[in-house]
Amino acid sequence: MSPTTTTLPTGAPTSPLFEIRETPHSGRAVFATKDIPNDTLLWRSTDLTLDVLLREYRREVCGECFAYDHGRDLPIRDQSLGFAFCTPSCLETWKSRNGPLGIQAWTAVEKLVKKRSKEDSEMVSPDLPRPSTKRIAEAWDTTTTAASLIRVARAADRDSPANQAGVAVPVDHDGGGVKCTKQHRKAVQKALLQPLNPDIISFVLSGILHTYHNPSAWPCILALASDDTPYSSADDLAAYTRTYLHLLAVLPLPLLPHVTAESIRLLGSRDSHNSFGIRSLEDEGAEFFGYGCWPSASYFNHSCAPSVAKRRDGRVWEFRSARDVKEGEELCITYLSGEERRLSRGKRVGILKRNWGFDCACDRCEGV
Template sequence: MGIKHDDIFEQQQNDNELELTKMNEISPYFKVVETESRGRGCFATKRISKDTLVLKCLRPLSSTVVKPFKKEVCQWCFHYDRGNNMKFKLSNSTKGNFSIFFCSQVCLDEFKKDDYQSIYLNNLIVIEKFFANLKQDNNQETEIKLTSKEDIDNAWKDVEIWESNLPLKESKRLNHLPEFDSDDNNDVYVELKYLSGILFQLYKSQILETDITFMNLELENFQLLQSNEYSKCLKYPYLLQKFIKIYKFVKILFPAEFQFLVNTKFIRSAIGKELGNAFGIWSKEEGSNEFQEYFGYSVYPSASFFNHSCSPNLKRERIGNTLIFKTITDIEKNQELCINYGYNLNGDLLKRQSSLKEWFFDCNCNRCEREKFGNGIIE
């Protein structure tokens, strides 16, 4: 049976024990525990030897490739061939000359098997078509001032009023599409593709009742992720304006099959969870000294419970669209398993802390604590 929308995204999860039970199905090597200072963390349930594979995420719940690389990066496995266009593509003849690109027939077939009704494909092409024909709005909006969570909630209440007044006729609804300025285009483009993937997987789970155990578990874990919507929007108020425009686009142009899932509560939650839990898709994996090209991001909910450390004991590696996590040292029972969130670990304490604060994360790992004492920051 598929996972019901009410069960995942609307039902209040007050039972912490139930939540932890779900999270502890992720791996036999660790359990997810609430900590006093770092939120949730992953702690070893046994002694783990160096080079042990502790988590394997078969593919992302959703992913998105930035617009400049849409023809050069495979939609399925993220393969990149030194700037060459991918040779395989899927199109929809009724929606114009727009395509989604793949590196091989194998990847194209995997995508078609996952999207056998072509609902996801058609929606991705709608996004491509919109941005190809987009008339730039270069009029700068007046940035709103936000001082509290209530300000954000009130802005979304206004959106719900806007929604209640939308005409039923599709041609008239199109007149209510928001305008995007040129600076926002790529950010909005990738966010819409990410939301399309999330809605598609949820639609499949509920309506098509697909029996894909690992994806159902990822949907459950996605519901348990923390949203950073409030903290991000309070620091950068322009983001709220952007997110509201994104919601209006989704409400008007996303397919009818998705619309029963589309409401302000869910879209806010999905965007807020992406803000602090997405993994970047790069041309070279972390640890390389070579230049890295940023291709986009993907969301693997099961991997989002690892905390950051400036002295990580896990390394992550992307193999196609699969993400694996291996130990880089022996780990004792009850020791926390940590990754590097992708920052340069060679920087000094203040530089590392500054980078992490951008994502509202105060690192209290052992290395940072040692350096704070050594620098006289803590007495």
């Protein structure tokens, strides 16, 4: 069964050098439409939609361009935002991209995290069972009542960050509408006392802010391959459901319509199989700083003998042919880090299965 041209998904890369086709074995894939010489620029992916810099690297990696100076603390650090920057220009670009509402949101999250920084989640063993779709649905259903109570409390809070920013907040003076009671206030306090995961909170917030500022990005996320069981463990699932309530409790009111169980579940389900690691540009990417989702870059499938080389340039991924490519050949990148590429077939297959959920059958693994 040969690949067939597919209807172009929203946000898919387009070029006279390649096209997106359906395959019988690995979904959508990228195929050369002509002979391509070695080292030809194929695509530049500028559409970073979700990302997180792991908290342990926040002092060393620029929050805007991801520059890294061999573990040294960067010269510009904004304590209220929780990010460091390599230049004043990067700081100003970050602020411009996030806007006043984004700055307010990151400040609120950083204030929350600083109070609870010693409660960061520990790494969970990858050998623990992944929650089933039924368990995932049940876990999110349990947030419904608490989320409703928190929304009422936030809407009635005259001292909320949104009200301080000049946003009109409905307050019940006369008993009309939904009256905020002690039960609603307790729901907020209970949510804020729950354990938190700073990296998951940052990841979700980045997606909420990006889609708030760029509504056209949402269909691009929807078009990505979905993972029905994206959580690595029950603890990971719980961290996401708690993040939902944490964000409802602290974010500015204009963002709350975008903070829903459905939107956060969708962000997690699309990120699972579509993320790229944010690594150092030296030492074959030995230092792993975080990860992000560039939707247009996600159409390149994996091969342990890739025909496409990828390289990050700040917030942009650049893809070039790694050798001469024939017309009709699939254009593949590798999902493995530099060191992982040199491992035995069995170890490579194990890593790909654990991290990406598929059994590699590329030419190198099959001995073709």
